[in-house]
Amino acid sequence: MKLRVAVLFGGKSTEHEISIISAIQAIRSINTDKYEVIPVYITKNNDFYVGESIDEIEEYTHIPELIKKSTQVIWVKDGDRVTLQRFNKKMFGNNVITEVDVAFPIVHGTNVEDGTLQGFLATLGLPVVGCDVLSSAVGMNKYVMKTVLKDNGIPVLDCKCYTWKDYEDVEALVAKIEKEFEYPVIIKPLNLGSSIGIKKANNREGLYEALDLGFEFSKKILVEPAITDLKEINCSVLGDYESAEASECEEPVNSDEILSFEDKYIGGAKGSAKGAKTGGSKGMASLKRKIPADITSEERDQVRKMAVDAFICLGCSGVSRIDFMMDTKTRKIYLNEINTIPGSLSFYLWEPLGMKYEHLLDNMIQLALKADRENHKVVYSFETNVLEGVKLGGGTKGSKM
Structure with a gap:
């Protein structure tokens, strides 16, 4: 029986549309011989929808019409089962649309990538692909992230x-x-x-x-x-707290002093997201870049090692992209930020090393299953008689234990 993987995307975020692109790219590349993919769209009001057209990128030019022909769902935990059920329940018949075995959030930005969605899914008891609640939250908060990295000897700019x-x-x-x-x-x-x-x-x-x-x-x-003579270098990392590996390094080519939203997602982004399997795609994969980055082999080794060190230090899992800044005058390299769910899942940084997108996605899902197996070995509750005989006082007396 195939493992049922719910790919979640969208959400109440300024990066809502980019999440749609990233997710549909991934959906097109997941091995459907091994996994049953369940696309789950999250609206900007945080409502969940499924339907036959949910994974069609062209449908998102008219989202209200897409919603009308889709089905709003809720997540229901029933013992060890997690199901998606109709929000507007039918009086007769089955309201369960599907069971879910694994949740795969491909979301970007506040309210979804920052641990909020990860916490909700973890409460259901689902294996969740990618970073957990803490690493997601720390990765999104740039100040906390830099504080943790600085305390662990990873160079960052003062802030x-x-x-x-x-x-x-x-x-x-x-x-x-x-x-x-x-x-x-x-x-x-x-x-x-x-x-x-x-x-x-x-x-x-x-x-x-x-x-x-x-x-x-x-x-x-x-x-x-601000670094005046700046070169940006990005590197992706795949793994978990035990073991991780770095991708090839890239050097984004920006049209301004700072790599803008337009540079990342709009410039040169023509065509359909269906091209992700062949490498011709939208989202971060459309960004103009040099792969490999124009740096020395020693600097490449330094960036890749720093990326893995930061990934493990922050307790990340799945795939992240770590962005670096180089002062070209001094050749000093600083870690800028981590993207715990990077645009396009950084598949384009793994292809030069021979890893196809399908295999990258498979590795991410397997890491989630590994983490879930480990979680089941941890004791979260135990039998106790602490409530036996407890009496709580009323009014201003408070309680006694």
């Missing part, structure tokens, strides 16, 4: 975190930043990806603009020095 409360007195905030940093600086939302809300400030006027943009997308922003 400061500021909140909406600081932004209430923007003049004082600008003065704080100018005291801490020299221009240019980078302002970025604390918990977003895809370069959304990121802006470089070369002077005070630019700083005001960058703060306005960053706080539009997040309650917290990160400020860090």
